Amino acid sequence: MRGVRVLFCYLILAGSVSAQNIESLLMAGDRSAYNEIMSALQRKDFIEAIIGLNSFIPGYSSYGDLYFIRGVARMQLNDVEGARKDFILAKASGYKEENINFFISKEYLVGRLLKDLKMEIKLDSLREYRPVIESRDTIQGALRPERTCFDVYFYNLTVKILPESKSIQGSNTIFFRTTADTRIIQIDLFPRYTITSLKRDGKDLIYTRNYGGIFIDFGEIIPAGKMEEITIEYSGIPIVAPKPPWNGGFVWEQEKKRYNVGVACEHLGASSWWPNKDHLSDKPDSMIINLQVPYGYQGISNGNLRSQTDVGSGYNNFEWFVSYPINNYNVTIYMGDFVNFSEEFTNNSGKYRIDYYVLPKNLKKAREYYTQTKDVIGIFEKAFGEYPFRTDGVGLVEAPFEGMEHQGAIAIGGEYGKSNNRRDYWTKDYDYLVIHELAHEWWGNAVAIGDMADAWINEGFGTYSEFLFAEEKFGYPEYIRVAASNFSSILNIWPIVGERNINSNTFLGGDIYNKGAAMLNNLRCIINNDSLFKRIIKDFYLKNIYRIVTTDDFIRHVRDYTNTDYTGFFNKFLYETDPPVLSCSYSIDRKNNLTFNYRWTRVGPDFSMPFCIAVNNKEYIRLNGTSFPQTFSYENVNSFFLPNEYRYEKELVPPNSFTYYWTTWPF
Ligand SMILES: [Zn+2]
Structure with missing residues (x-):
């Protein structure tokens, strides 16, 4: 998914500088010195502004505004610690602007982020205000023997959408191979769902539920290396997403009595709507999704549509087949009145389809908007390698929420850029939502992670792909502009590598995006050999396609290609909160x-x-x-x-x- 839009930034602070009320209080002889400070700020000569303020402030030391202005100037030198001291002085001197708390209180900053995301989570003051770790986080995030003892190779999922009751029902047959002798395995489904049946070979299985975990006891040891299948049937009401895609769940949009339904569940977990082994470390090799929707609607999912059949009771079944490994959180459904158009992408080894699913009212807009797609894919094929899911094709689907990189069925929201000026930061012709989400097909989907602690790899490489796109398409100065835009959104809340085994919400605050990309940019600057750096990135992709990587894999890969140990650099940018x-x-x-x-x-x-x-x-x-x-x-x-x-x-x-x-x- 794309980065959360941070509602405040240092530049907003800077903009408020002109609205100060100190001017009316100035003594006559000080007016010109004050004006000089203001003009230094305006021409972005922050050093001169600070030096001016240093001699000016002693005469007005009880005015918080002046400390605030100096703090803003320091902030724009990236003298963040100096700025914080000034903001604290400003507050102590009565400066009242609430936004100042973003810079002096981590508790306030994280609290505001959670509020914007409509998340109600307790924070742990002893762990830099990270979310408190609950038992359910461990059930969801930890790799226990009940999970490592088996390897899923296929899911046959059926989900029926019941829009009037905003509920779903379905079944999943899980095909797996045991990798160790085991009697108990864990699969996952949120406790809000009723399990109507759980069977192996037609016989009911015994199980216990603990939060989202379903612990199945086979009653006998199943030896390592056996192929097994179990079928689970379930029904219930999915969570309605409070703020999709960042705070996910189902979205039931309705216009003129017609539904447009989608789901986004990255970090929340795929077990929020379908039963599976909900751990990033295990992807099926392929998968079927039978999506059942009321007559008259289209049902869109990942992969290729194999059949559409009337299953009675007013429902059609759309059978989709994914012929590659897929992350659980990328499995998705869309139900709506879609119209489809497509084009082909041709490269040296052949061609593949790009499918678009859009609401009829937006068809004209969408056709124009998607003129960018082939350029974006072409640049990424050159930078990283061929599009990884050619048999399934590329898919972009109009969604009732902002983007999400659902493999082969990417969610594109936001009315094709028209509602927010195409959200790009360098040209009207390319929307960074499309660039970012497409980049995830390479980074996150083809090269994937096994724990949310490493989500900076998905989002850092995804965001850095935006930098590379700008460079390839428009030249190095535009790369610099995109980099600068990202740097200015870095919050340095927590280290970008998260904690393992707890389904860590590393997405909070967005540093895995902006700081992850900044880290790759800084690494490139250190290596100072563009062809080597770009080969490192490309080969990391090619070496790990359809596999799961860790932070250490990347660090080792860089060392192998440079014969240099960058441990100090990586530790600083990945495992510490503040930059050098x-x-x-x-x-x-x-x-x-x-x-x-x-x-x-x-x-x-x-x-x-x-x-x-x-x-x-x-x-x-x-x-x-x-x-x-x-x-x-x-x-x-x-x-x-x-x-x-x-x-x-x-x-x-x-x-x-x-x-x-x-x-x-x-x-
Ligand atoms: Zn993303």
């Missing part, structure tokens, strides 16, 4: 000689990463920092700053120098 901090100081003497001192702090001794500086506003220079102090000297310098996501000229940025980090300054 560049400790800087500089002076420009009367003869215009610049002396700039810098070193990375909060890092191990082996840490090394480039960044760029700008002299005289127009000359950008790439420097490489380490944990040891270094000095850079330069002649004929009138001005100096560090380009970052708030202040940069994309055409001037030298290759592999635009990294994400924090700074600290002596002023």
